[in-house]
Structure formats: C-alpha cells, structure tokens
Amino acid sequence: MRIVCLVKNNQPLGATIRRDDVTGEIYIARVIHGGLADRSGLLHAGDRLVEVNGQPVFGLEPEQIIQILAHSHGTIMFKVVPITDRPVNNQTMLYVRAMVDYSPQADPSIPCADAGMAFRKCDILEIVDQSDSLWWQAVKLPSTSACAGLIPSTSLLKRKQKEFWWSQPYHPHTCVKSLSTVDEEDDMIAIDEKCVEADEEAFESEELKDEASEFSTNIEGIYLTGFRRSLRLCRRRRGQAFGTSQFCSLRCPASCYSSLSNPYEDVVRYQHHPEHTHRLIALIGPSGVGVNELRRKLIEINPKVYQGPVPHTTRPPKCHEEAGREYHFVSREQFDSMVCNHRFIEFGELRGHLYGISVDAVKDVLTSGKICVIDIEPYALESVRTPELRAYVIFIKPPTVEQMKRTRMNSNIITNYYTSRPFRDEDFLEIEDAGRKMEQHYCQFFDHVIVNDGLQAACVQLLTAVRRAQDEPQWVPTSWIRPTDQS
Numbered sequence: 001m002r003i004v005c006l007v008k009n010n011q012p013l014g015a016t017i018r019r020d021d022v023t024g025e026i027y028i029a030r031v032i033h034g035g036l037a038d039r040s041g042l043l044h045a046g047d048r049l050v051e052v053n054g055q056p057v058f059g060l061e062p063e064q065i066i067q068i069l070a071h072s073h074g075t076i077m078f079k080v081v082p083i084t085d086r087p088v089n090n091q092t093m094l095y096v097r098a099m100v101d102y103s104p105q106a107d108p109s110i111p112c113a114d115a116g117m118a119f120r121k122c123d124i125l126e127i128v129d130q131s132d133s134l135w136w137q138a139v140k141l142p143s144t145s146a147c148a149g150l151i152p153s154t155s156l157l158k159r160k161q162k163e164f165w166w167s168q169p170y171h172p173h174t175c176v177k178s179l180s181t182v183d184e185e186d187d188m189i190a191i192d193e194k195c196v197e198a199d200e201e202a203f204e205s206e207e208l209k210d211e212a213s214e215f216s217t218n219i220e221g222i223y224l225t226g227f228r229r230s231l232r233l234c235r236r237r238r239g240q241a242f243g244t245s246q247f248c249s250l251r252c253p254a255s256c257y258s259s260l261s262n263p264y265e266d267v268v269r270y271q272h273h274p275e276h277t278h279r280l281i282a283l284i285g286p287s288g289v290g291v292n293e294l295r296r297k298l299i300e301i302n303p304k305v306y307q308g309p310v311p312h313t314t315r316p317p318k319c320h321e322e323a324g325r326e327y328h329f330v331s332r333e334q335f336d337s338m339v340c341n342h343r344f345i346e347f348g349e350l351r352g353h354l355y356g357i358s359v360d361a362v363k364d365v366l367t368s369g370k371i372c373v374i375d376i377e378p379y380a381l382e383s384v385r386t387p388e389l390r391a392y393v394i395f396i397k398p399p400t401v402e403q404m405k406r407t408r409m410n411s412n413i414i415t416n417y418y419t420s421r422p423f424r425d426e427d428f429l430e431i432e433d434a435g436r437k438m439e440q441h442y443c444q445f446f447d448h449v450i451v452n453d454g455l456q457a458a459c460v461q462l463l464t465a466v467r468r469a470q471d472e473p474q475w476v477p478t479s480w481i482r483p484t485d486q487s
C-alpha cells in the first residue's frame with residue numbers, strides 16, 4: 001500500500017479511473033501525459049485506488065469519485081495499491097496530421113470528455129501515448145500546454161467515421177466531382193457546345209488570339225508553357241466527360257481511397273536537401289480566383305528558376321508549334337497508355353482532343369534544377385503528394401465578394417464561350433462558394449493558404465511561401481521519407 005499526496009491547485013488530476021465490474025475495485029485507468037498525476041510520478045495506470053482523503057472508494061461509481069475529487073482543494077491524499085508490472089513506455093515519437101475534425105464534447109463514447117482534446121483537419125498532433133488501443137494521448141503542435149489530451153486511436157476513429165457521427169470523412173467519389181453544382185455545370189456545358197457548333201470560325205479566331213498572346217510570354221528566350229487556354233478549358237469539362245465510376249476507378253487506385261479516408265496521416269519534419277530536386281509547387285483554388293495569374297506572375301519574376309511543365313495533347317501540331325515546347329504531341333494510343341499507367345496528374349478532353357499534364361513533364365522540370373509550378377484540381381492531389389514529387393500545396397483563397405468586386409473591377413474572366421468578359425456579381429458568388437467548399441473538403445492537404453485580394457500582395461506572399469517550402473523544414477508524410485510496402 002502506498003500513500004500519495006498531491007497538491008491540486010485548481011488543476012485537474014490528469015487521470016481517469018475505472019471500476020472493475022466483477023470485483024467492484026477502483027483502478028487508475030490512465031494517467032494523462034504532462035498532467036498533475038503524471039508530473040508527480042506517483043500514480044500509474046493500473047494502480048488500485050483504496051481511499052481518497054480517507055474515504056474508502058470500494059464499490060463507488062467512478063462518477064462519485066470524480067465528485068469527491070472535484071470538491072477537494074489543496075492537498076489530496078490517495079491510498080493506492082501500486083500495480084506490480086508497470087508497462088514500460090518505450091514508444092518512439094509519433095507525429096500525425098489530422099485529416100478529420102474531432103470534438104470530444106460531441107463524442108458520447110469518450111471515457112472523460114474533459115480529458116479529451118478537440119482537433120481540426122490539418123492540425124499536427126504529437127502522439128505521446130498509444131498504450132491503450134482505443135484512446136491515445138496527444139499534444140497539439142505548436143504546443144501551448146504540457147498536458148496531453150485524449151483522442152481516438154486510428155482504428156477507433158475509423159470505426160466512428162463509418163458511423164458519420166461528427167467527422168466528415170471523404171466520399172471516395174468526391175475526388176472527381178466538380179465542386180460547382182452539377183446542374184449549373186451541365187447548363188454551362190450545354191450552352192458551350194451550341195456555341196462551338198454555331199460559330200466554329202469565331203472559335204478558331206479566338207484560339208489564334210490566344211496563341212498570339214502565348215507567344216508574347218516568351219521571356220529572355222524562355223517560353224512560358226502550360227498556360228494554353230484549351231488546356232484550361234478542358235479541365236472544366238472533364239467533370240462531365242470523365243465523371244463516371246469507370247473514370248474514377250482508372251484515376252483513383254485503391255491507395256487514393258485508403259489515404260483519403262485515413263483519419264491521421266503519419267508525418268515527419270522534412271528539410272529539403274539542396275542536392276535533391278526541388279519540391280513541386282502545386283497551386284489549387286476555385287476557377288477564376290487567379291491561380292493562373294499568380295502562377296504566371298511567379299514564373300515571369302524569374303523564368304530561370306520557376307517553370308511550368310509542358311503538357312501532352314493528341315491534337316496535331318500547328319505550323320508554328322514545336323514538339324516539346326507548346327506541347328508534347330502524342331497519338332491517342334500513346335495518351336491512353338499513359339492514362340492506364342497513371343502517368344497523368346490531370347487530363348481532360350476538349351473538342352475531341354485529349355490534353356494532360358504528366359508526372360514525367362513535371363519531373364523534367366525538376367531534374368533540370370528548376371522549381372516546377374503547376375495548378376491542379378482537388379482530384380489530382382493524390383498524384384502530386386508522392387515521394388517523387390513531394391508537392392507543397394498552396395490554396396489560393398478568394399477574398400470576400402466585396403473585396404473581389406473592388407480588386408477585379410478591370411479584370412476579365414475566361415468563360416466557357418472561349419472568350420473573356422468582365423466579371424459579374426454572380427461570378428464572385430460562385431468563386432466564393434466554390435472556394436469555401438474546396439477549403440472545407442481539402443484543407444487538410446494545404447501546406448499554405450494565400451488570400452488573393454490585391455494581386456501584388458498575393459504575389460509577394462506566393463514568392464515567400466515558395467521559398468519557405470524549399471528552405472525551411474515542413475511536415476510531410478512519413479511515407480515520402482521512409483517508404484513502406486504500402487506506399
């Protein structure tokens with residue numbers, strides 16, 4: 001028997017208790033890492049509690065003992081029978097990124113809600129105790145408190161996810177769905193088709209105008225690639241053209257679903273090594289927010305450092321085009337074979353021709369020693385968050401509608417009619433709505449967020465973030481550094 005005295009000083013004891021239903025004995029169920037009991041080093045999980053402040057606890061309900069503790073102030077005296085075989089905590093440090101939101105207050109199954117720790121998607125958690133297979137103890141980083149909180153283990157949270165209690169796990173097919181509503185998208189595409197058929201000539205001349213402006217983006221003899229309008233427009237149509245279960249199974253291998261539905265992602269602190277290829281910079285944002293404007297501006301700042309990948313297409317080259325400059329021109333069979341071998345980060349179809357950005361085109365830029373900057377849609381996240389590309393994902397977030405009205409007064413939006421026109425109020429509402437949904441569903445994959453309000457300020461922020469991605473340590477998936485059989 002051991003007598004333990006702890007001075008409470010208005011802080012919780014930092015331990016949970018349980019009653020053995022068969023014997024009626026009371027035990028310390030767990031000691032919270034960094035809490036009062038843990039810091040004392042005198043109470044341990046498995047100790048049998050005999051008395052609290054001289055009051056025998058045998059046969060009491062845990063809630064009654066909690067009441068005794070809650071009403072005790074100053075020094076509390078425990079009489080305990082210490083556990084004989086105390087488990088040794090030889091656990092190595094484990095860090096995870098939360099991929100779901102969790103609230104202990106909304107979880108009826110948590111042993112003690114007050115000992116629980118709420119977290120949000122993208123929070124980095126240090127797991128300090130995994131001795132219980134159901135309830136782990138964790139500290140949120142950067143840590144403001146030395147005391148850990150209870151969180152559900154991976155297996156428990158997966159079980160809870162299935163029950164859809166409070167977290168919102170991924171639906172496997174959301175990765176190919178357009179974020180704008182399907183009805184709106186269908187309408188736009190229907191009008192779009194009519195427009196093309198009715199005025200093919202007008203389209204050709206628009207396309208030529210587009211090409212003319214492409215050629216003017218040749219800086220210091222370096223051709224700025226990957227900004228072709230056809231490539232961008234076909235992405236908007238891809239949702240409809242490929243939004244089928246067949247497409248999904250083609251684009252989303254089993255790993256996609258498993259990693260998206262994993263509530264925690266193991267992470268490590270990673271410092272880019274100057275001798276390795278740079279990390280890929282992937283910009284993501286709702287259509288029209290200014291992803292390409294920012295990407296173009298960044299590349300224009302220093303085209304010897306930043307570059308976009310050369311896209312692939314099945315369309316025949318035009319007389320002024322050079323293979324490997326505007327596009328890699330390939331046959332449909334070659335393109336299909338690349339699709340089947342998962343060589344595309346993104347691809348889509350426009351006017352009977354396929355367009356896509358391949359992993360190899362990105363690797364070409366990286367191995368040339370440059371920083372590759374691409375824009376992606378959410379479904380492509382899985383293809384760029386890989387050990388070979390190690391994408392640093394930057395979300396370009398729309399400012400408020402009022403701010404967009406102010407800053408985009410003289411700007412044009414590219415429409416599905418192959419033309420540009422001034423922004424309308426409904427465009428801003430759509431961008432804001434799409435941005436909110438994108439952030440809600442995918443924020444756990446964002447390494448950085450930039451609000452594109454003033455263009456100059458956003459550009460400076462982008463430049464800083466890109467430098468930070470290469471120069472400063474970042475949390476990245478452990479599988480990028482120590483590949484496992486599954487990764």
Ligand SMILES: Nc1ncnc2c1ncn2[C@@H]1O[C@H](COP(=O)(O)OP(=O)(O)OP(=O)(O)O)[C@@H](O)[C@H]1O
Pocket residue numbers: 232285286287288289290291292293294407408411412413414452453454455456458
């Ligand atoms: N911060 C800003 N202030 C003013 N105008 C902006 C700003 N950001 C972008 N724009 C303008 O908004 C328009 C749309 O931007 P951009 O073409 O980059 O959109 P996007 O996000 O790439 O979408 P999409 O690929 O569908 O066109 C462009 O005319 C661009 O110049």
